[in-house]
Amino acid sequence: MKHHQKIPHPRLQWRLAALKNGLQDATAYRIEFLFEIFGSAFVPAAVQWVLWYALFKIGGATRIGGMTYLEMIHYTFATLLFSQVRGGDHDFELGDMIRTGQLSNYLLRPVGVVEFIYIRGVAPRLLIAGICLLLGATVGLWFGLSPSRMVGAMSLALVGNIIHYQIGATLATTAFLWEESYSLLMVKNMVVSFLSGELIPLNLFPHSFQWIWKSFPFYLYVYGPAEYALGHWSHEEFIRQLGFSFLWILGAWLAIRASWGLGLKRYLSLGG
Amino acid sequence: MKLSRYLNVYGTQIKNNFVREAVYRTNFLTAVTVDAIWIAIEFSLFSVLYANTTTLVGWTQNQIYFFLGVFFSSDALFTILFQRNFWNFSDLVNRGELDILLTKPIHPLFLALSRSINMTAIFNLFLGLGIAFKYAPAAGFPGGIHWLKLPFWLGFGLLSALLIRFFFSVWIFWTERSWAISRMYYQFFALATKPDTIYPKAIRYLILTVLPFALIGSIPARALLHGLSSYEYFLLFLVLSLLFLINTVLWRKGLRRYQSASS
Numbered sequence A: 001m002k003h004h005q006k007i008p009h010p011r012l013q014w015r016l017a018a019l020k021n022g023l024q025d026a027t028a029y030r031i032e033f034l035f036e037i038f039g040s041a042f043v044p045a046a047v048q049w050v051l052w053y054a055l056f057k058i059g060g061a062t063r064i065g066g067m068t069y070l071e072m073i074h075y076t077f078a079t080l081l082f083s084q085v086r087g088g089d090h091d092f093e094l095g096d097m098i099r100t101g102q103l104s105n106y107l108l109r110p111v112g113v114v115e116f117i118y119i120r121g122v123a124p125r126l127l128i129a130g131i132c133l134l135l136g137a138t139v140g141l142w143f144g145l146s147p148s149r150m151v152g153a154m155s156l157a158l159v160g161n162i163i164h165y166q167i168g169a170t171l172a173t174t175a176f177l178w179e180e181s182y183s184l185l186m187v188k189n190m191v192v193s194f195l196s197g198e199l200i201p202l203n204l205f206p207h208s209f210q211w212i213w214k215s216f217p218f219y220l221y222v223y224g225p226a227e228y229a230l231g232h233w234s235h236e237e238f239i240r241q242l243g244f245s246f247l248w249i250l251g252a253w254l255a256i257r258a259s260w261g262l263g264l265k266r267y268l269s270l271g272g
Numbered sequence B: 001m002k003l004s005r006y007l008n009v010y011g012t013q014i015k016n017n018f019v020r021e022a023v024y025r026t027n028f029l030t031a032v033t034v035d036a037i038w039i040a041i042e043f044s045l046f047s048v049l050y051a052n053t054t055t056l057v058g059w060t061q062n063q064i065y066f067f068l069g070v071f072f073s074s075d076a077l078f079t080i081l082f083q084r085n086f087w088n089f090s091d092l093v094n095r096g097e098l099d100i101l102l103t104k105p106i107h108p109l110f111l112a113l114s115r116s117i118n119m120t121a122i123f124n125l126f127l128g129l130g131i132a133f134k135y136a137p138a139a140g141f142p143g144g145i146h147w148l149k150l151p152f153w154l155g156f157g158l159l160s161a162l163l164i165r166f167f168f169s170v171w172i173f174w175t176e177r178s179w180a181i182s183r184m185y186y187q188f189f190a191l192a193t194k195p196d197t198i199y200p201k202a203i204r205y206l207i208l209t210v211l212p213f214a215l216i217g218s219i220p221a222r223a224l225l226h227g228l229s230s231y232e233y234f235l236l237f238l239v240l241s242l243l244f245l246i247n248t249v250l251w252r253k254g255l256r257r258y259q260s261a262s263s
Helices: A010-027 A030-058 A069-086 A090-100 A103-107 A113-143 A147-172 A174-178 A182-195 A207-214 A223-229 A235-266 B002-023 B025-050 B061-094 B098-103 B108-114 B121-139 B144-173 B179-193 B201-208 B218-226 B230-257
Strands: none
Touching: A010 A113, A030 A069, A030 B179, A069 A113, A069 A147, A069 A223, A090 A103, A090 A113, A090 A147, A090 A174, A090 A182, A103 A113, A113 A147, A147 A174, A147 A182, A147 A223, A147 A235, A174 A235, A182 B025, A223 A235, B002 B108, B025 B061, B025 B121, B061 B098, B061 B108, B061 B121, B061 B144, B061 B179, B061 B218, B098 B108, B144 B179, B144 B218, B144 B230, B179 B201
């Protein structure tokens, strides 16, 4: 009797392999991986906490933007979890590949380069998302946060991660024109750090400036998930925002198709 | 005579760097844009906060903007003179490129830290100075002859940044890769972008002593606005001297550990 080992479909196979490869790559230097998590999580959260401490405890304020000190601390805790998921610098890798000509190697393979780089880069983020979800669901109970809301919020954060990469992948195509996209991607990351809500809650923006953060999808990365996890968004609002995020994904996907299509026509494959 | 030799070498480095910047003009423009956006974001952060409050632990909005001007200027000086050299510092050790510098009749650290000069950050320096000048009167800075203190305090901020960055970089002699520690430097650097008085006591103590990030911009801005006591001057001297001493010991120990990979 013959035993047939179940082999995943080739389309799934390469994606799983890329995911595994990305995870191994990120965790090869475990100490550095931990350092990175510590640095990118606790220091920004500490800076945020310091601001609230200065305003409330030293300055004597009771409410800022309608929020109490405790509410600010809860927000800081939530952003600490979701800001870990939003990141990933794999869009920089795309820009580098175009600049150095390494892209040529990928163009010969029967897999989409943009998707391949994303899957490889998202692997450590998925691991971190799992840890953050576990942490949020357990420690969050202490703060009175609902675990089911935490799951929903983490899902939105992961959708945000996709949008973040899609925008980066579109911007990376400027490397076809100017040979480098590093600066543009840096600018994007700096704007995201402010408009995603990981530094301050976005409702602190004056009313006349609220349109700024609402015009970009960046609030869906950290502020949106934090608002839902903390119970500030209703389920209906969450569904509405999730719908918006899918529209952003669709728009960004079209942008990738157009920009990569145009870029590849200009590509000279030097050094590949 | 020895000083003139160092000045000669430095003059050549500046000339080489000018030529390089002239070749990569697009890079110059994009780097200037990145810096301008960073400054705009720091400004926006405080603008949003001050839309919800009138003072931040005694700092008015204009005083915070003055602090940002001083901080950006001090940081720009560091970026111009040293930042790129620290990016390359780990390569010197890992790839054994330090060998060549060790054989030169000039201090290897001088060569290692003066090779690359980032001309694009000159824009940042002027922007920072412009901000400081614009907000100085409203912030309560007496102006006039007191502006002469500004170069001293900017130099002080530069020296502090140099010593702190070196402290974070010198561990490359003991670690395989240094980017995680370098990344930690930039994470802690975020503490320097706010005035030290807003921090809780423990953190404030940390950034004034063990990791003296407050000496880059906060102390210079505070000294210019309100002045410092003699005791505070003594403490600043003590902190920088100790950091210099620790760096010297680590550098010497590191050199003894250095395996000269290229030989």
